[in-house]
Amino acid sequence: MKHCHKWGQKLVSNGFRLTVAREVILDILTNTDQHLSAEDIYLTIHPHNPGIGLTTIYRTLELLVQTGIVLKFDFGHGRAKYELSEEYSYKKHHHHVICKKCRRIVDYSDFFEQEQEFIRKAEEELKNKFHFTIENHFIQFYGICPECKPPG
Amino acid sequence: MKHCHKWGQKLVSNGFRLTVAREVILDILTNTDQHLSAEDIYLTIHPHNPGIGLTTIYRTLELLVQTGIVLKFDFGHGRAKYELSEEYSYKKHHHHVICKKCRRIVDYSDFFEQEQEFIRKAEEELKNKFHFTIENHFIQFYGICPECKPPG
DNA sequence: CTCTCTGCAAAATGTTTGCACACTC
DNA sequence: GAGTGTGCAAACATTTTGCAGAGAG
Numbered sequence A, B: 001m002k003h004c005h006k007w008g009q010k011l012v013s014n015g016f017r018l019t020v021a022r023e024v025i026l027d028i029l030t031n032t033d034q035h036l037s038a039e040d041i042y043l044t045i046h047p048h049n050p051g052i053g054l055t056t057i058y059r060t061l062e063l064l065v066q067t068g069i070v071l072k073f074d075f076g077h078g079r080a081k082y083e084l085s086e087e088y089s090y091k092k093h094h095h096h097v098i099c100k101k102c103r104r105i106v107d108y109s110d111f112f113e114q115e116q117e118f119i120r121k122a123e124e125e126l127k128n129k130f131h132f133t134i135e136n137h138f139i140q141f142y143g144i145c146p147e148c149k150p151p152g
Numbered sequence C: 001c002t003c004t005c006t007g008c009a010a011a012a013t014g015t016t017t018g019c020a021c022a023c024t025c
Numbered sequence D: 001g002a003g004t005g006t007g008c009a010a011a012c013a014t015t016t017t018g019c020a021g022a023g024a025g
Helices: A006-013 A020-031 A038-045 A055-066 A111-130 B008-011 B022-030 B038-045 B054-067 B113-130
Strands: A070-073 A081-084 A095-097 A105-108 A133-146 B070-073 B079-085 B095-099 B105-108 B133-144
Touching: A006 A020, A006 A055, A006 A095, A006 B022, A020 A038, A020 A055, A038 A055, A055 A081, A105 B113, A111 A133, A111 B008, A111 B105, A111 B113, A111 B133, A133 B113, B008 B022, B008 B054, B022 B038, B022 B054, B022 B079, B054 B070, B054 B079, B113 B133
Parallel strands: A095 A133, B095 B133
Antiparallel strands: A070 A081, A095 A105, A133 B133, B070 B079, B095 B105
8 A cells, every 4th residue: 555645644634544446536636737527537547447436536526625635626617627736736836727619728837926926915915805714716817729719 | 778788789789689588687787796697697587577587598698608798607616607797897807705615705806006917917928828818817716704714 | 581589398417415235443 | 343435326406408489670
């Protein structure tokens, strides 16, 4: 067993078991650089682990979101997408650029200094003005990618 | 008839008719400061216009999104929410702060200068780096509102 | 008279739940 | 054994679609 992953400890310390299904799902999420839907994960897993059903995937993802290991995104395309949260991912914190036509999602993490500063300040301002405790933020840009752009 | 609304002209000039159902739906959207789901609109309309069905509302909203009159939001709560786009709304451009517990959505449009500047620059950068044509952006902060905060 | 728009009922889609069994501690 | 975790099938909620009729130009 490879309890070496940070998320393994997190799960166990939260009183959950590190089952095969959960390991497999977390492995997929760890080794992809994409944003996967429950079904994406199911299809990836299924050839090697036909025993793991869609239900388990949904339940595991919900668990992982609750535990803060995974982030759930809604890009408005009818199905939720999941990715490891910054703390458990090799990827840096990033925002998303989404093509309205082909639905391609591009990560964008080359923030200029201003961006970090903006977020920090915005969260502070929201705290002062609305007394919200901000936990996270989603910044998404929608547009047309070069491939989908009409020629000319 | 009150063809006076900006959206009336927009619809007609795009080759669509300004029907009663469409007018009613647009009136609701014009006169609310909330983010309405298809069902919200249906329930608001129904007492006065029992003839307008949910299907029509969905079809109208889709039409309005295509035409750019309405923006569709997905806050991850299972149903899409709609509001007039800046161009057709009395409201200023704004971002959203969402309570994770009670799902309350607060608009937030008191941008400090930095925010506008950040968006302008980000869009420019995305254009240069990924050759995306950016059409709009969604900035959402998630957290816990004061009412939902555990006391103490 | 044509073409858009609409309601109804049915379908489709993504997600959740009930239940009985399997597995771990 | 007690309690967690799971698959299957069924339930669910939201949204979409087929079709035939109503209404506008």
